[in-house]
Amino acid sequence: MSQLSVNHLLGIKHINKDDIDLIFKTADHFKEVINRPIKKVPSLRDITIANLFFENSTRTKLSFELAEKRLSADIINFSAAQSSVKKGETLIDTANNILSMKVDLIVMRHPNVGACDFLSKHVDAKIVNAGDGTHEHPTQALLDSYSIREKLGSVKGKKIIIVGDILHSRVALSNIYALNLQGAEVKVCGPKTVIPKYIESLGVGVEYNIKKALEWCDVANVLRVQNERMAINYFPSTREYAQLFGINKKLLESLGKKIVIMHPGPINRGVEITSDVADADQSIILNQVENGVAIRMAVIYLLAQQIERSK
């Protein structure tokens, strides 16, 4: 297979195992490209990409921008903070205005769930979801699986624990879909208040004790505590969270085996993981960042391949 089964990357829910394999295979080639003395290929010279960020982002935005530049696409950036959205413009109007400038592909982050699905039905451009509210963040899940595959050889059969605020996390949901597709065993771990009811229906287990969770797993994907998405307090204090669910060196050493530590960033050092864990050799946090560029290059390249060339 050399083509994606979908026209947009809206979420991992919409893609299949073959798509993931194709993205990983393509990312392997791009990972080699970004380690060359000249880290750029001319494939997307005639493609224009708009990065629409209706929500703050540092690393995802940088990573997408770099991926697009490495593919030689022309890019325009848009952040809601400095735009007409503040003046009351609707999402479709904003997007159509940008499309009138002949944009082929839109990378969008939006605080509302389903914003990318909505946009894909109303505008004539390829859409890549860079995070929609608490719903999905497909490229993050892809780069997480890709990093596991790189570190452990494969994802199939591996035991992955996702620790933290599962309720508000789009990274968790996309990861659960992606890991299930690839045949990994998944459990989630966190305070009861931020573990969604019926999460088992997604095919994952639940573990409330961090030590037991870590003893079980091969990989721990530790999420950030997202205070900004919480309208109320879901746990009494950050200090208590750190004590009950924080991962520190002592806890890791007590396991009797070496597990892989991942984090999608930005890290709250001393809350979900301590500094010595984040910087330990079993942590692949910086590999995730590097792989993010290769994965995003692959996704954009494969979607751009489907764009009909103007005659």
Add this chain to the structure above:
Amino acid sequence: MFGTIMSKKILLNSKEIHIILNRLACQLIENHTNFENTVLIGIQPRGVALAERLVSILKKNYNIANVKLGHLDITFYRDDFRRRDAPLTANKTHIDFTIENKKVVFIDDVLFSGRSIRSALTAIQSFGRPTEIELLVLIDRRFSRHLPIQPDYRGRQVDVINEERVTVNWKEKDGKDTVYIINN
């Protein structure tokens, strides 16, 4: 397609290929002596087998070991991205040495329109600035060129019409060394 018959004609048999490869190896030695400052680059996918064969001849028959060989994939540098019916599939690039100030010899099985070599000329720049680049091909399809590109070393020059395909089979991959002209 209905009504057409595919014909397959042998252009070179394994003995002829054997003689040609030895001659090409000698011509390379003539220009590059001990390959101290020269690197060979097999163009993916079909040039790699030819390049590997030449390297083994240089080693076995002429005692020239340590010839540097890399594989270059040109997929992301092609000029027909989004212009083909079927999507392009990339292959592995593997160049674990510097090409800065080196003589580079591109190696490919069939030279047709010259577009692959044009792409390879762009792609190789990502790895540095070579002093010069030469081109070695097993089969040179004369009269089919779209670009002003000619080989420095050629195995056999052939005149085939555009509808005909030239395919090179290798012992390692396909069981037997043979070059076919296929008409379909």
